[in-house]
Amino acid sequence: MKKIGVLTDSSCDLTLETLKENNIEMLPIRIIYKEREFLDKITITSEEMYESLSTEIPTTSLPDLKTTDKILDKFIDEGYTDLIIVCVSNKLSGTLNSIRLIAEEKSGINFHFLDTKTLGYPQGAIVLEVAKLVKQGKTAEEIVQAFESIRNRTHGFITFNTLEYLKRGGRIGKISGTIGEILHIKPIVSSDDDGELYTYTKTRGRKKAISKMKNILFEYLEKSKCRVWVLSGAADEEAKEFFENVKGHENIIDISLEQIGAAMGIHTGPGALGLCILEENV
Structure with missing residues (x-):
C-alpha cells in the first residue's frame, strides 16, 4: 500500500499548528545575523524578527543540509513510498534544487519535486491543497497531475511601505527599474x-x-467562489480592517487573517499587506 508524505519549506508561512494538522513536514529557512543563526518558525518568530530590524537586517539562507538529509531519511525509515516536495519558486531560491541533490543519494522512496513558482502564503495554500489530496487518498501521480491546476488557481499580491528590503534580499526580480x-x-x-x-x-x-488590493480580490470573487487569506507583515491594524471590510462577500468560502513569517518578512519589511486567493475548482 502506498504511503505518501508532503514536505515543504518555511517560506510557505503556514503556522506550526497548521503544518501538524495537515501532516506536512517543514524545512526551516535559516535566518542569519552577524552573531547568531536562527531557524524560521523554530527558534525565531516573525514578531522577534521585525523587532530586530531597527538594529540589524538579517539575511536568509537555504535549509540546513544535514537537517534536510535527516528529514528525508525519516520519511524512508517510516515506510513512506512517495514524498511530494512542494517548495518556494526555483527562480527565487535554491531550496528545491538543494533538496533534489540530497534526494539523489536516497533509495527506497519515490520523490516528486513540485515548484510552486511563488512564495509566502500562496505557496502555503498550494501545499495545503496537495496535503488535502493526500488525505483524500489520491495517488502521487494523480496529485502531480492536479498540481498545475492548483498552482494556476492560486494568486498572491502584496504591497509594501518600501522596496528597500526586497532590494537588499535580492528578490526584486522584474520590479527592478520599474x-x-x-x-x-x-x-x-x-x-x-x-x-x-x-x-x-x-x-x-x-x-x-x-x-x-480590495478591487483585485473582488475581481476574482466576481468570477468564482474563493478561499482567501489576508496577510500581515507588522501591519496588523490595516490587515484587520481589510479583513473586516471584505469578509462578508458571498463568494468567499473561507477567510482568515495570517502573519507573514520571519523568512519572508525579512524581504518584505514592516508594513507589508498581502492577499492570497485560491479559486475553487469548478
Whole structure:
C-alpha cells in the first residue's frame, strides 16, 4: 500500500499548528545575523524578527543540509513510498534544487519535486491543497497531475511601505527599474508564470494601494467562489480592517487573517499587506 508524505519549506508561512494538522513536514529557512543563526518558525518568530530590524537586517539562507538529509531519511525509515516536495519558486531560491541533490543519494522512496513558482502564503495554500489530496487518498501521480491546476488557481499580491528590503534580499526580480522611490509610489507585487516577482500595478499612496488590493480580490470573487487569506507583515491594524471590510462577500468560502513569517518578512519589511486567493475548482 502506498504511503505518501508532503514536505515543504518555511517560506510557505503556514503556522506550526497548521503544518501538524495537515501532516506536512517543514524545512526551516535559516535566518542569519552577524552573531547568531536562527531557524524560521523554530527558534525565531516573525514578531522577534521585525523587532530586530531597527538594529540589524538579517539575511536568509537555504535549509540546513544535514537537517534536510535527516528529514528525508525519516520519511524512508517510516515506510513512506512517495514524498511530494512542494517548495518556494526555483527562480527565487535554491531550496528545491538543494533538496533534489540530497534526494539523489536516497533509495527506497519515490520523490516528486513540485515548484510552486511563488512564495509566502500562496505557496502555503498550494501545499495545503496537495496535503488535502493526500488525505483524500489520491495517488502521487494523480496529485502531480492536479498540481498545475492548483498552482494556476492560486494568486498572491502584496504591497509594501518600501522596496528597500526586497532590494537588499535580492528578490526584486522584474520590479527592478520599474518603480521610482518618489512621490509615494506604492507597488502591488505578484509572481508570474515563471516564478519571478513582478509589478502587477502601481498606485500613489498607501490608501490607494490597499483599495486596489480590495478591487483585485473582488475581481476574482466576481468570477468564482474563493478561499482567501489576508496577510500581515507588522501591519496588523490595516490587515484587520481589510479583513473586516471584505469578509462578508458571498463568494468567499473561507477567510482568515495570517502573519507573514520571519523568512519572508525579512524581504518584505514592516508594513507589508498581502492577499492570497485560491479559486475553487469548478
